[in-house]
Amino acid sequence: MADLARQLGVSMTTVSRALSDHYSIGPATKQRVQQMARELNYQPNQVASALRRGQSRLLGVVVPYIEGRFFPAVIQGIEQAASRAGFSVIVCQSHEDEQLERRTIDTLLHAQVAGVLVSLAHGTRQLGHFEKVRQRGVPLVFFDRAPTSGDTNAVVLDDRAGACQATRHLLRQGCLRIAHLAGPQHLSIYRERRQGYLDALQTQGLPTCEDLIIYSAMTVADGARAMHQLLALAQPPDAVFGAGDSAMLGALQAVRELGLTVPAQFALAGFSNEGFTTLTNPPLTSVDQRCGEMGAAAVRLLLELATTRSSRAAAHRVVLQPELLVRGSSLRTSS
């Protein structure tokens, strides 16, 4: 920067201001400085800048893990939105461990990140480390897995609406008795999805029957097992909505092995739009979680907070509507 100033016969202050587009610099000077900066291929030292301002152009992201489809896709969205705004992204994993989560938050704060995006580990109970973030004035946004207490900024999915949509779709396809594969009910996403399923039945004035709801850990094997159980009932269902795609994969395999044709005799719809849903035969109808949009929305919210920091206004909570992707496992040609 000193070189630049000398070459132009101005002070470093002027250079600094011209490059950061400060208002008190004449347009002519600005032009000259920026021109020369390009010529000399000047690269501002972001570390020095971060030290001086106490804040970098880095966003920290904490996720439970980065395998599977969901989190990479969200990170993808975060990355894109961030880079558009001139930020880079540090990704850390909590491995579903509260202790590690606490440590990664520390790491990020030390790196002077300009903001933190978090999806909670399942085990997390104490939220003290996030309080610390707030105290340092670093904006904080949760996505997907947010604390239930309402005074936090978060971007979440409307699981209930998605489940309702999927179930109603099955009804519209002419299904009369729809079963549900439910996940562990201590996780809110699975509670919500079950509730959405019930909503859909109730708005149609249909009876809900606990025999048609099977609870499990939602593995492939669980899904297959559940179908064997359901199809052995006196009044077996003619469709199933599952709260996760893996279980639905097992369900699909089981249904076909039991000799039913899909979707004519039995229809299926899942949740999450996993990668393999398009690979099965027939492909699985599923509820997409809008991963990319979620990431983008989280960044937007974060940057908004960063600029209007003063306003201690009520916490924002963005609720994304999922999208039902209808595929062969539920689409009857008649409709």
Next chain:
Amino acid sequence: MADLARQLGVSMTTVSRALSDHYSIGPATKQRVQQMARELNYQPNQVASALRRGQSRLLGVVVPYIEGRFFPAVIQGIEQAASRAGFSVIVCQSHEDEQLERRTIDTLLHAQVAGVLVSLAHGTRQLGHFEKVRQRGVPLVFFDRAPTSGDTNAVVLDDRAGACQATRHLLRQGCLRIAHLAGPQHLSIYRERRQGYLDALQTQGLPTCEDLIIYSAMTVADGARAMHQLLALAQPPDAVFGAGDSAMLGALQAVRELGLTVPAQFALAGFSNEGFTTLTNPPLTSVDQRCGEMGAAAVRLLLELATTRSSRAAAHRVVLQPELLVRGSSLRTSS
């Protein structure tokens, strides 16, 4: 830090040195300082440290994309190894675009990363941006997709050996005529895998037949199509080794629809150990790419370079051996 020094009645210099375990500090003093640091919950400002030393505790990672199974798994390995060594990780995507790749490298250099790990975008031809990294004295390691010119540090997989291993496994299972689903031959990984397949046949003294090799883009549909073609031959094969798992998924579906039992009448083995390989029926035998080990090895190599920077010794090239995971699609009970 000033507080710390005052409380202990020593200088900041001493504190700094004690905390970084400098040799010229008495063990007793070290103890006292570190004790007090813990008590006051002192957190060194990494940004200031980075500014002063011209190097941070950040590693930059550039990958083409983070969707799918492979790269997240490698990043996982990188993250783990890095955090063990006290480094954090910035992940950037090149989106298979040379221009973007160049820009991410700049971003990382500005962030003063201590090292850079790169998996090349497919389109990259000019390697000038990497030369720049070297000039700044920042250690650079490629993983998986490395430049062909030999003077670079890289961790790669022995695709040829993996393919050979898989093919030999099929031979040992009693298969006599093994076909191959090959990928685009302008990509070295697919060339290598084809070669490994040929190696296996040749070492067994078996003839190789171009009719049994089908070239495609390796999609699910390609795999199915290929099987229809192969099984219509006058002398159809009794097994197939595919250079990618997606194609093998299509192949498996096609084979079963044509009425053959797997693995008794027809055996299959794929490459990459994708997530869905355990979900098919029967599960797919596949060659695992040791993603985690690759990440860890890359970090190890990088840190090694960082310490022995002076030595302009020959570039290291670590070649990882893949691991064949035998599953139901190729395992005959007789064996």
Next chain:
DNA sequence: TTGTACGCGTTATCAG
């Protein structure tokens, strides 16, 4: 509108 001077929190250098 521009320039001067100081400080952000560390660490390297040199002197004790």
Next chain:
DNA sequence: CTGATAACGCGTACAA
């Protein structure tokens, strides 16, 4: 073994 001091590169209050 320890301490004083300068410097890393930038942003900003204040003076001109």
